[in-house]
Amino acid sequence: MPTSVKMPRLGESVAEGTVGAWLKNEGDLVERDEALAEVITDKINAELPSPVAGRLVKILVGTDETVAVGVDIALIEESADIAAAPFSAGEQPPVETDHILVMEPGRAVAQSLIIPDGRMRVAGSVTSAEEDGADVVSLAEEERQRISPLARRLAREHGIDLNDIMGTGTGGRVRKEDILASVEKRQTAQAIKSTPSNFQSAAKEVVSTPEATSPTTTSSADEELITPSRMRLAIAEHMVRSKHTSPHATTVVEVDMTNITKWLAQNKEDFKRSQGYGISYVPFVMKAVCEGIRKFPIINSTWTADNKIIIKKRINLGVAVATDDGLVVPTIYDTDQYTIAGLARQVNALAQRARMNKLTVQDMQNSTFVVNNPGVFGTIISMPIINQPHAGILSMDSVVKRPVVIEDDAIAVRSMMYLSLSFDHRILDGAGAGGFLQAVRTKLQSYGREINIY
Amino acid sequence: MSEKKITYLEAISQAIREEMLRDEAVFLLGEDVGLYGEAFKVSVLEEFGSERVIDTPMSEATIIGSAVGAALMGLRPIAEMRFIDFITCGFDQIINMASKMYWRVGMPVPIVVRGSSGRSEIEPFHASNRDAWSFQMPGIKVVVPSTVYDAKGMLKAAVRDNNPVLYLEHKLLYRMPELSEELPTEDYIVPLGKAITRREGEDMTILTYGVMVHQCLKVAQILEEDDNLEVEVLDLRSLSPLDREAIMESVKRTNKVLIVHEESLTRGIGAELSAIVSEELFEYLDGPITRVAAPNVPYPYAPPSETVYSPHAEKILSAARALAAY
Numbered sequence: 001m002p003t004s005v006k007m008p009r010l011g012e013s014v015a016e017g018t019v020g021a022w023l024k025n026e027g028d029l030v031e032r033d034e035a036l037a038e039v040i041t042d043k044i045n046a047e048l049p050s051p052v053a054g055r056l057v058k059i060l061v062g063t064d065e066t067v068a069v070g071v072d073i074a075l076i077e078e079s080a081d082i083a084a085a086p087f088s089a090g091e092q093p094p095v096e097t098d099h100i101l102v103m104e105p106g107r108a109v110a111q112s113l114i115i116p117d118g119r120m121r122v123a124g125s126v127t128s129a130e131e132d133g134a135d136v137v138s139l140a141e142e143e144r145q146r147i148s149p150l151a152r153r154l155a156r157e158h159g160i161d162l163n164d165i166m167g168t169g170t171g172g173r174v175r176k177e178d179i180l181a182s183v184e185k186r187q188t189a190q191a192i193k194s195t196p197s198n199f200q201s202a203a204k205e206v207v208s209t210p211e212a213t214s215p216t217t218t219s220s221a222d223e224e225l226i227t228p229s230r231m232r233l234a235i236a237e238h239m240v241r242s243k244h245t246s247p248h249a250t251t252v253v254e255v256d257m258t259n260i261t262k263w264l265a266q267n268k269e270d271f272k273r274s275q276g277y278g279i280s281y282v283p284f285v286m287k288a289v290c291e292g293i294r295k296f297p298i299i300n301s302t303w304t305a306d307n308k309i310i311i312k313k314r315i316n317l318g319v320a321v322a323t324d325d326g327l328v329v330p331t332i333y334d335t336d337q338y339t340i341a342g343l344a345r346q347v348n349a350l351a352q353r354a355r356m357n358k359l360t361v362q363d364m365q366n367s368t369f370v371v372n373n374p375g376v377f378g379t380i381i382s383m384p385i386i387n388q389p390h391a392g393i394l395s396m397d398s399v400v401k402r403p404v405v406i407e408d409d410a411i412a413v414r415s416m417m418y419l420s421l422s423f424d425h426r427i428l429d430g431a432g433a434g435g436f437l438q439a440v441r442t443k444l445q446s447y448g449r450e451i452n453i454y
Numbered sequence: 455m456s457e458k459k460i461t462y463l464e465a466i467s468q469a470i471r472e473e474m475l476r477d478e479a480v481f482l483l484g485e486d487v488g489l490y491g492e493a494f495k496v497s498v499l500e501e502f503g504s505e506r507v508i509d510t511p512m513s514e515a516t517i518i519g520s521a522v523g524a525a526l527m528g529l530r531p532i533a534e535m536r537f538i539d540f541i542t543c544g545f546d547q548i549i550n551m552a553s554k555m556y557w558r559v560g561m562p563v564p565i566v567v568r569g570s571s572g573r574s575e576i577e578p579f580h581a582s583n584r585d586a587w588s589f590q591m592p593g594i595k596v597v598v599p600s601t602v603y604d605a606k607g608m609l610k611a612a613v614r615d616n617n618p619v620l621y622l623e624h625k626l627l628y629r630m631p632e633l634s635e636e637l638p639t640e641d642y643i644v645p646l647g648k649a650i651t652r653r654e655g656e657d658m659t660i661l662t663y664g665v666m667v668h669q670c671l672k673v674a675q676i677l678e679e680d681d682n683l684e685v686e687v688l689d690l691r692s693l694s695p696l697d698r699e700a701i702m703e704s705v706k707r708t709n710k711v712l713i714v715h716e717e718s719l720t721r722g723i724g725a726e727l728s729a730i731v732s733e734e735l736f737e738y739l740d741g742p743i744t745r746v747a748a749p750n751v752p753y754p755y756a757p758p759s760e761t762v763y764s765p766h767a768e769k770i771l772s773a774a775r776a777l778a779a780y
């Protein structure tokens with residue numbers, strides 16, 4: 001009995017995944033935990049390790065195909081089963097795994113999905129796969145697509161390319177339901193496209209099937225046509241979905257950051273020298289956000305599909321990190337358990353891993369609220385979009401010196417910062433959002449000249 | 455109310471009696487149909503006398519041959535086979551005489567040959583079905599009623615039909631209590647050649663007839679409750695002529711076909727149904743035409759083997775599930 005390899009769940013709200021590339025060909029021998037394929041979901045690329053040692057006998061889901069979590073994507077004949085089978089001439093011993101898997105010291109053994117180092121890795125793997133499989137005829141290409149007579153006729157009548165359809169029948173067979181679902185999807189998309197106000201699904205259509213709509217897009221001499229990266233597409237999809245899902249309301253408070261600014265000015269260099277990593281406003285704000293959530297737990301919640309609200313008891317703050325490809329939001333688990341210095345360390349580590357494309361699946365899931373820092377780009381007020389399925393997102397903008405009216409109507413130069421909270425108006429109202437922001441501000445303004453960050 | 459409910463066997467008896475009352479040309483002949491009161495007690499001797507209820511020698515060739523002769527002379531005989539297993543002894547009269555007479559000399563042969571078929575829990579000599587052999591013969595109508603209402607209405611229609619009609623009953627239906635129903639008091643017939651939808655559904659069509667209709671309905675119920683599948687059960691009830699329109703209409707809607715019959719699989723009715731569907735409706739099929747029937751071996755002797763041999767709800771259920779998932 002071959003062992004089936006299933007599409008892994010690469011995040012808690014992720015229902016499907018796309019095979020970015022097969023790193024092994026059918027017929028190849030694989031070691032246990034050796035990378036089989038690159039799997040892509042919303043913002044994350046991961047290598048899929050083989051659950052067993054054996055021979056990859058069948059690839060069920062082709063490159064760029066998207067299937068639901070849990071769907072079989074390949075079959076592996078375990079080593080014992082294939083011991084007697086003659087090896088074909090093209091086979092070589094499995095490639096060294098060290099340069100494929102990016103091992104992370106300190107990670108639990110169970111942590112099996114590792115982020116590859118992006119496109120370079122993929123290119124390299126494909127090359128080795130091609131070498132390995134030079135003499136192995138691709139069964140996937142040889143085998144006819146399974147399709148029922150009715151589905152074939154319906155596809156012809158509706159002008160549907162069968163290659164675009166994922167069958168849901170036994171063994172991935174395309175059947176009536178699949179064609180009808182595809183027709184319906186197309187009709188819905190067309191209906192929505194003709195209604196400009198509903199940009200959500202139209203955008204989704206563009207996002208999910210770029211090849212279906214882009215062939216007609218051409219650029220003239222004074223234009224440049226860009227095919228977005230997968231991450232860009234994933235972000236686009238997520239943003240559109242978020243705006244469609246949550247009625248966003250944004251509210252802003254102004255925080256006096258003078259004491260923190262002064263502390264940073266005095267201690268930043270020393271801190272970096274002694275700890276080996278920098279410290280910024282971010283850990284202070286995160287600490288204050290934890291304080292705010294403790295007072296207003298509703299901020300740390302989710303509106304469910306069946307119209308309930310789940311309040312998350314763990315505070316796992318996502319921290320938005322800009323990378324070359326786009327924005328990623330890795331998670332700091334149990335944020336409230338860290339000191340400010342501890343948070344600085346966590347933020348640093350995550351940012352570094354994000355920029356090196358080494359985030360793990362674990363890093364990318366289970367966040368409950370996001371702190372975003374567009375301030376580093378000099379912005380003064382932002383209106384962030386919620387990272388689904390959260391109840392809100394906080395943007396911290398630039399700390400700038402402003403003349404402000406202080407006690408006794410005196411005017412003073414203070415280091416001020418706007419905090420913008422976008423919240424899901426289904427879950428809470430302005431009062432709750434304002435209360436939370438007040439709590440965050442109170443915490444941030446409570447620091448004196450001396451701050452104990454440990 | 456419940457006293458007026460009658461069994462399948464009583465419905466046959468009523469049909470014979472009413473037709474004999476209606477038309478003097480109708481008479482009954484066969485082994486022990488008179489004095490003994492017929493093997494399954496469909497007795498009408500006392501009312502009509504031995505002129506119209508004739509005990510014959512134990513020879514099916516004689517019974518059917520006599521019936522053909524009487525029909526040519528203007529009578530409308532109902533020939534009784536007791537167990538349909540033995541109709542083979544009279545096949546020559548059916549194949550070479552009854553079925554061809556009209557086409558040779560233009561004289562209709564309005565005979566009805568009736569008998570009990572199917573699983574008996576007795577032994578192999580009294581458990582056969584002759585559906586496929588009968589079905590294969592041109593020039594003969596073959597009907598297999600599955601309900602009390604149809605048993606009466608189709609027998610009456612058969613008696614009034616100018617073609618030779620094989621009327622195939624099933625032992626298990628004779629006294630099945632849950633089948634009992636109250637019938638209309640007025641005269642009615644069920645036209646031959648019309649299938650009937652016993653249960654509507656959009657996910658799959660089960661083509662079946664006779665005793666298997668009830669197994670299939672049971673399966674359809676389970677599939678609705680456990681699998682959320684809406685299965686259509688089409689009771690063919692007339693094998694010749696076959697209601698092609700009803701089959702086409704249903705399969706075009708459901709796109710999946712499961713064929714169930716009690717008789718053995720190879721060259722059974724299902725083979726022809728399958729051929730029709732694949733020839734006419736290939737591009738409407740969303741899964742392979744699937745058949746559930748008895749294996750291609752003689753009917754077993756031991757009762758436990760009999761249970762395994764005959765298609766039952768479990769076999770039908772697993773075939774239906776595989777087809778639904780296809």
